[in-house]
Amino acid sequence: MHLYCFILAALLGLSTARPLQYSFRHFCPTFDRRSAAPTSVHALNIGDFKVIAALGDSMTAAFAAKNTRPLGVIPLEDRGISFSMGGDSDAVTVANLIRHFQPELVGTSTGSQVAEICTSDRCPTVIRNVNQDGLNGALSGAVVATLQTELEYIQTEILRRDDIDFVHDYKLINILIGANDLCSGCSAFNNHPTPDEYQEMLTSVLDNIRSNIPRVLVNVILQFNVSQVWDLTHNIPSCQAKRAGGLVFECTCAFLGKDNSRRQMDDLAYEYRQRARNVVASYTRDDPSFGVILDPGFEGIELKSWPLDMLSTADCFHPSGLAHSTMARSVWNNLFRKQEEKSTNIDVANLPAIYCPTADDIIHTD
Template sequence: MVKSIVLNVLSLFTLVFISLAKNVTDIKDCPALSRRTPSISVNDLRVDDIKVIGALGDSVTAGFGIMGFDKNAPVFIASQKSKLEYRGLSYSIGGDRGAGTMSNFINHFQPEVFGASIGTRLAGICTDKPRIDVLNGALSGAIAMNLDGELDYLISTMKSTKHINFENDWKMINIQIGSNDMCGACNTSYMNQVTPEKYGKYVDSVVDRIHSSIPKVIVNLISSFDLSQVFELSAANSQYCAARKDGTGDAGCSCAVNSEGLNKMKEFSKGYDQKLLEIYKKYQSNKSNSFAVAYQHCNFEFSKFSMEFFSTLDCFHPSLKGHTWLSKAFWNQLFLPQSQKPNHLLFNTEETIYCPNDSDRININ
């Protein structure tokens, strides 16, 4: 009888909570959170506790190709623009005014958050423009093996930036890597460095280093895309993609040229996700008050996606609409326990943004 009453009360509480939840199309429409003393534990972390945001990854996080290929521009100008990284629009770390990004969502609740990248720059092999990159350590072309070098940049910049209280500010570091690793599975020059085992080793190593080197931090692991599905979809929509018309439709991905390569990418994608899940579970059983790992999976059904998700530059990188949707999808997952995160995600240009309330915490369970 008592158990039944308790369950009914919990059910009623859940219904009330759901009715109070608010979803909006613009983060500006989310009500502010009530002020409180900043959390002393990562297990009680709200988004407005985050004062520093950083990111590690590859060309997706670097914002490569976001604005597509301008077919109406003179050839020289279109060619130059096709080499740009739109770092300020990157879904997880972009800070351009009005951009729909996770860092801008956090900024709505915590105006003092620092680290978002801004503006554009030519794709490069190093993070050498701190006024643009800020704490976006992602590099176009990077594989998991390169994460350690990206973290070097992040740590040194955090320690040398006057806006950051390195010891006391709560930090979030978003990590997404794997697209180039997957493509490298068919590249004989470094295919041994991109196996799921090596991938897991490199990501685990950099997470361990963050744990030991950066105080008060939550690492947000975001799984990579299953690129085999991407190439299957784009092959059927080659007219959408400017690059396919000049013979570079594989976007430089050696595994995309035949079914054997695509199957290998599919296999590696599953292997990478399994390694990320293992890293997440490792820290579930090794909890502390100052460090945690969250995991956001990318179970995308690309076969059902509109081509609007992809850049017209190469049908490989996400477009501006794609990045905007990704920011909303992963933001909404932040507040859900692992068991309640959606099994499949479908691209939706009308996706809404969840407004966290005072009782919401960044969920690390």
């Protein structure tokens, strides 16, 4: 996901894939929203959220998620179908599923646009497309050190917007980060935070959220082993051609490294996940205005068992629209499970139905 050459690379020989069915009509019965909001973030049902936001990288920005593109100058992010934040009509996303139960939900990202690229912690040159980004703070190329910059954007927007009651509205923030750190997480291209540094930076972001954003629940989503993209694609001629044209730089340790480099990536991914667990476990339920939960749903993903159309045809690396809808289903269903009951894998051959919550389904924070 390193994006040094993304705009050029995205223009190299894009193929046309069969149409992907990432749209939906959702028929879960709705329920009446409460007349008075609960007094604690630890007692929320899905209809209590008024605001949704996200921090992350190109996966949350839905880079190259739509597979069919015209040649020439093209938009590179499809934020409207982002698994966690997409607000495009009928896209299967966590945001749209929440909106089914809370039509007044705000913060979703929409449409397609040129990528907002960041390859450092501060990202001084990024110009936000506020109208389409919404509260999707993700930046393509982001690393864990970038999260503070993304959070500053979200905080500013939440305070600026007239459709958000900063003090009283309940907010859900999804965080998925680490893929770009892992892509430089091998000895051959050593430019990644240590597990201790990863834990420190994630803790700092969560502390910042707790101190500055009231009535917020944070969902920390564990990163899968990104190196597996190599296993799925390295024998595919169209993918080989794209990497020969420069797309190896999306994930140098996976695509330029050897088997040992990919094992180092996986070892680091394991350590990052363990540190994320430690961070989430360190927060208690004493604060009625702040909660943090852990979603292990991507942890056990085995990409070798996934069909190739789960990856974008633009780069054979990023999730396609079909994958985004599948990821959304996983995150959504896990929201309603107790921690010990949450799924840790996405079996694409046996996907569970989208869960239909009732007013009695509380988002568990213990």
